[in-house]
Amino acid sequence: MDDLLADFLTETHEGLTALDSALVRLERTPDDQPTLSEVFRLVHTIKGTCGFLGLSRLEAVAHAAENVLGRYRDGTLPVTAGGITLILSALDRVKEIVAGLEATGAEPAGEDAPLIAALNAAAEGQVEAAAALPAEAAADPAPEQGGALAAQTIRVSVEVLEDLMTLVSELVLTRNQLLQLARVHQSDAFAVPLQRLSHITSDLQEGVMKTRMQPIGNAWAKLPRLVRDLGHELGKKIDLDMRGAQTELDRQVLELIRDPLTHMVRNSGDHGLETPAERRAAGKPETGRITLNAYHEGGHIIIEIGDDGRGLPVDRIRAKALANGLATEAELAQMSEREILRFIFAPGFSTAQQVTSVSGRGVGMDVVKTNIEKIGGTVELASKEGRGATFTIKIPLTLAIVSALIVEAGGERFALPQIGVVELVRVGGGQDGAPRIERIKDTPVLRLRDRLLPLVSLAGLLRLVPPGDAATEGFVAVMQVGGQAFGIILDRVFDTEEIVVKPVAPILRHVTMFSGNTILGDGSVIMILDPNGIGRAAGVGLDAGGAEDRRATPAAGLRSDRSTSLLLFRAGEGAPKAVPLGLVARLEDIPAERIEMSGTTPVVQYRGGLMPLVSVAPGWTRPDAAARQAVLVFTENDRAMGLMVEEILDVIDERLVIQPGSGRPGFIGSAVVAGRVTEVIDTAHWLAQAGEDWFRTPRPAATGAARPRVLLVEDSAFFRHLVVPGLAAAGYDVAAVENPAIALRLREEGVPFDAVISDIEMPEMDGIAFAEALRAGGPWSAVPLIALSSRTDPADIARGRDAGFTDYVGKYDRDALLQSLRDCLAAPVAA
Amino acid sequence: MDGMGMPPAGATPAMGGRAEAGEQVFLTLTVAGQGCAVPVLLVRDVLGPQAITRIPLAPPEVAGSLNLRGRIVTAVDLRLRLGLPARPPGAVAMSVVVDQGGELYSLLVDEVGEVIPLPAARFEPNPPTLDPLWREVSRGVHRQEDRLLIALEVERVLAIG
Numbered sequence: 001m002d003d004l005l006a007d008f009l010t011e012t013h014e015g016l017t018a019l020d021s022a023l024v025r026l027e028r029t030p031d032d033q034p035t036l037s038e039v040f041r042l043v044h045t046i047k048g049t050c051g052f053l054g055l056s057r058l059e060a061v062a063h064a065a066e067n068v069l070g071r072y073r074d075g076t077l078p079v080t081a082g083g084i085t086l087i088l089s090a091l092d093r094v095k096e097i098v099a100g101l102e103a104t105g106a107e108p109a110g111e112d113a114p115l116i117a118a119l120n121a122a123a124e125g126q127v128e129a130a131a132a133l134p135a136e137a138a139a140d141p142a143p144e145q146g147g148a149l150a151a152q153t154i155r156v157s158v159e160v161l162e163d164l165m166t167l168v169s170e171l172v173l174t175r176n177q178l179l180q181l182a183r184v185h186q187s188d189a190f191a192v193p194l195q196r197l198s199h200i201t202s203d204l205q206e207g208v209m210k211t212r213m214q215p216i217g218n219a220w221a222k223l224p225r226l227v228r229d230l231g232h233e234l235g236k237k238i239d240l241d242m243r244g245a246q247t248e249l250d251r252q253v254l255e256l257i258r259d260p261l262t263h264m265v266r267n268s269g270d271h272g273l274e275t276p277a278e279r280r281a282a283g284k285p286e287t288g289r290i291t292l293n294a295y296h297e298g299g300h301i302i303i304e305i306g307d308d309g310r311g312l313p314v315d316r317i318r319a320k321a322l323a324n325g326l327a328t329e330a331e332l333a334q335m336s337e338r339e340i341l342r343f344i345f346a347p348g349f350s351t352a353q354q355v356t357s358v359s360g361r362g363v364g365m366d367v368v369k370t371n372i373e374k375i376g377g378t379v380e381l382a383s384k385e386g387r388g389a390t391f392t393i394k395i396p397l398t399l400a401i402v403s404a405l406i407v408e409a410g411g412e413r414f415a416l417p418q419i420g421v422v423e424l425v426r427v428g429g430g431q432d433g434a435p436r437i438e439r440i441k442d443t444p445v446l447r448l449r450d451r452l453l454p455l456v457s458l459a460g461l462l463r464l465v466p467p468g469d470a471a472t473e474g475f476v477a478v479m480q481v482g483g484q485a486f487g488i489i490l491d492r493v494f495d496t497e498e499i500v501v502k503p504v505a506p507i508l509r510h511v512t513m514f515s516g517n518t519i520l521g522d523g524s525v526i527m528i529l530d531p532n533g534i535g536r537a538a539g540v541g542l543d544a545g546g547a548e549d550r551r552a553t554p555a556a557g558l559r560s561d562r563s564t565s566l567l568l569f570r571a572g573e574g575a576p577k578a579v580p581l582g583l584v585a586r587l588e589d590i591p592a593e594r595i596e597m598s599g600t601t602p603v604v605q606y607r608g609g610l611m612p613l614v615s616v617a618p619g620w621t622r623p624d625a626a627a628r629q630a631v632l633v634f635t636e637n638d639r640a641m642g643l644m645v646e647e648i649l650d651v652i653d654e655r656l657v658i659q660p661g662s663g664r665p666g667f668i669g670s671a672v673v674a675g676r677v678t679e680v681i682d683t684a685h686w687l688a689q690a691g692e693d694w695f696r697t698p699r700p701a702a703t704g705a706a707r708p709r710v711l712l713v714e715d716s717a718f719f720r721h722l723v724v725p726g727l728a729a730a731g732y733d734v735a736a737v738e739n740p741a742i743a744l745r746l747r748e749e750g751v752p753f754d755a756v757i758s759d760i761e762m763p764e765m766d767g768i769a770f771a772e773a774l775r776a777g778g779p780w781s782a783v784p785l786i787a788l789s790s791r792t793d794p795a796d797i798a799r800g801r802d803a804g805f806t807d808y809v810g811k812y813d814r815d816a817l818l819q820s821l822r823d824c825l826a827a828p829v830a831a
Numbered sequence: 832m833d834g835m836g837m838p839p840a841g842a843t844p845a846m847g848g849r850a851e852a853g854e855q856v857f858l859t860l861t862v863a864g865q866g867c868a869v870p871v872l873l874v875r876d877v878l879g880p881q882a883i884t885r886i887p888l889a890p891p892e893v894a895g896s897l898n899l900r901g902r903i904v905t906a907v908d909l910r911l912r913l914g915l916p917a918r919p920p921g922a923v924a925m926s927v928v929v930d931q932g933g934e935l936y937s938l939l940v941d942e943v944g945e946v947i948p949l950p951a952a953r954f955e956p957n958p959p960t961l962d963p964l965w966r967e968v969s970r971g972v973h974r975q976e977d978r979l980l981i982a983l984e985v986e987r988v989l990a991i992g
Binding site: 165166167168169170172410412413462463464502504505506507508511513514517518519523524525526527 | 882884885886887888889890893895896897898900901902903905907932934936989990991
């Protein structure tokens with residue numbers, strides 16, 4: 001017999017027992033509304049589950065009984081003894097069928113038509129029909145309550161389990177004390193029975209703990225069938241992909257999330273996924289996919305419910321929020337898409353245009369959210385229109401067993417859940433070559449193989465030592481939390497222990513650094529660290545919004561208006577260096593023996609050609625033959641040059657704020673990247689070092705008499721430095737100015753250009769006004785004008801074209817810009 | 832302030848002959864020389880000095896947590912909670928374990944006295960000049976021959992943070 005059926009039988013037995021007594025009560029007090037509702041609900045539940053399991057006989061009988069009860073509940077039919085008798089006989093029939101089901105796994109054959117007819121007649125108000133009820137149905141003896149199967153599981157109140165747990169914990173502590181005593185007193189006579197006691201205690205502890213844990217798959221068992229039926233009903237093709245079904249979860253928590261999960265899966269199937277025709281039209285596979293994924297992460301259980309459907313309609317949600325008075329237009333205008341999406345968790349919020357039988361009945365996401373929050377969880381939502389939506393439920397392990405490292409910091413012991421710990425590194429200790437904690441100003445970092453790991457001092461974070469007084473010796477626990485890596489500095493690491501997570505007292509809930517506390521084998525209480533909380537408290541990039549705010553101080557420096565991917569490397573003395581990743585074609589690690597000298601220039605044979613190498617650090621010497629040389633390769637058509645650096649550190653997306661440098665050749669200036677001062681190199685300078693002819697080589701675009709002259713108007717020095725070398729390398733003669741006023745002055749002076757490239761957002765005169773000024777007349781009125789902007793919404797592009805821009809290129813898409821230049825110059829604007 | 836110090840409804844039928852109408856049974860304690868009392872029905876245990884684990888970042892009056900037969904009990908130092916000077920080094924604290932909403936808390940006190948019924952008639956409301964911090968946690972003052980007892984409202988004492 002499958003699990004589903006077994007579950008059903010257990011539930012139905014309970015329901016039937018409750019029904020018997022409720023019905024008898026009802027007969028005595030026919031007007032008691034709560035009893036009526038209870039009876040109706042019980043019968044309804046039985047009917048509903050039968051439908052799922054395809055038990056047609058049971059469903060038909062229960063359905064007919066439910067009809068009568070429905071009329072009673074609505075008050076459209078008075079409760080009569082005859083009616084109750086009829087319902088009771090229907091229940092007897094249900095019991096009979098259930099008994100057969102239990103014995104054989106299938107519904108026994110039988111004729112229910114007379115009973116159903118009688119029930120239907122009763123529902124029509126013909127109570128007298130009840131009298132005509134076939135005697136055989138009424139007289140059928142109900143089978144003995146609770147068959148063999150029902151006895152296999154019993155329900156035990158959580159309180160009993162809690163008490164057991166407490167007793168076992170005490171037993172463990174007493175056992176530990178006994179063991180301690182036996183060790184001290186060397187009494188051999190006790191050794192063997194003590195060993196046995198010890199083992200039994202451990203087994204007992206494990207057993208009691210197990211009573212509360214269940215794999216989450218139990219809550220999912222009914223979903224495949226539900227999704228299949230949903231697909232049929234809605235005419236959709238749906239795949240259900242379930243992962244992590246073995247993830248264990250506190251039984252109580254499991255019960256509480258079962259309904260929200262079911263509801264969300266229904267929602268995904270109903271609202272999220274499109275019909276096969278719509279999916280075909282959108283270029284997606286016909287079969288939609290709903291993904292359930294469960295795993296442990298840092299003291300929490302994460303459950304993701306995702307679909308690859310149409311995503312949430314942001315505009316409809318915005319409109320609905322406005323219509324429902326949840327927010328004003330002004331408030332909505334300031335909200336991010338993410339905040340707007342969260343309105344679906346507001347009470348009574350449904351954007352379903354039509355109420356289907358499946359969902360959209362007002363029991364909405366607000367109930368889901370409330371239920372999840374009741375058990376201390378959170379629900380997050382990510383959606384991309386046309387690509388699907390994913391809900392992420394995060395539930396703390398209120399009572400779960402986790403494996404934890406027992407560590408010490410600042411003289412106190414803590415438990416660090418092993419989930420999330422990637423590795424342990426011993427630092428300091430005086431040995432040569434051992435990793436050590438380095439500091440950039442006060443920020444500790446660790447070089448871990450090929451990357452720089454930000455560190456937080458646990459003792460410092462928990463204010464157990466004065467700030468900045470952190471140890472330089474000890475251990476670093478390398479953590480991976482939500483895609484972010486960081487290290488926690490610890491003084492000592494003891495061992496691992498299986499611990500039972502207990503919630504902290506309510507008066508300590510605001511301390512987010514701990515996910516709970518527990519009692520160790522030696523009887524001491526210990527706090528359990530929450531890696532997420534630590535990451536957040538340390539500001540390790542978990543909250544990108546805040547981090548951006550910190551960096552986006554528009555100082556006197558030059559700024560680019562969006563984040564740029566930067567390649568960080570080390571070369572020579574001083575701060576690490578950075579170069580925009582977009583300029584780098586490849587990273588190579590070249591064996592030193594392959595580096596040859598051509599005159600005074602080091603070269604390497606590279607992809608069938610000779611690549612000149614230039615060192616960023618002055619006074620380059622060839623590394624040992626066995627060593628390797630890290631090289632950033634820049635290419636242009638079939639030519640390549642290599643920039644030799646000591647070590648490639650990282651690639652980081654950063655909003656650049658460049659402080660103009662000291663004027664040292666080869667560097668644009670310095671910027672704070674990942675919290676550290678970094679020098680940004682001037683690519684043009686280094687490319688020129690690779691040989692006099694690097695920019696001089698005739699390019700296809702430049703065939704003919706003169707090289708096309710291009711004017712770049714751009715307020716950001718960073719982008720000027722980024723764009724100019726690229727254009728120059730492509731064979732253009734480029735002049736760059738920092739604002740439209742200077743450009744217009746050049747126009748007055750009569751300087752000719754073949755094309756003008758302009759930024760849009762600039763202080764004082766912006767690109768739009770500049771374009772209008774150019775198009776208004778004068779020598780440049782017909783010059784091709786290309787906008788270079790980070791804002792590439794269709795509306796922005798339309799605005800640009802209206803103002804007179806010939807073309808509009810995203811910042812900074814080098815290939816698109818070159819292509820645009822070629823197009824513009826090949827076909828001058830006729831205007 | 833009417834009814835201050837009156838016993839709450841349903842007080843102690845179990846106390847039988849000792850607690851008559853208008854009386855409630857209290858456990859007396861001493862904190863930095865000040866006599867206090869807590870309703871004995873809330874008290875689960877009285878313990879001698881315990882090993883207490885400090886909790887970093889917790890409010891200062893939270894001394895830490897301790898293990899009471901497998902249950903984790905949060906210890907609140909009554910001296911610090913009542914704005915009294917910290918316990919001198921070397922002095923030991925007694926733990927009065929109380930139940931608050933199903934959670935166990937330990938009140939760290941200097942001495943634990945006796946369990947006595949306090950007749951409602953001898954309760955006085957808080958003097959209006961009493962330190963606001965004390966007014967918040969005291970449900971009234973009980974006159975005894977030799978000293979005054981502050982009847983602590985445990986729920987308020989534990990309303991920290």
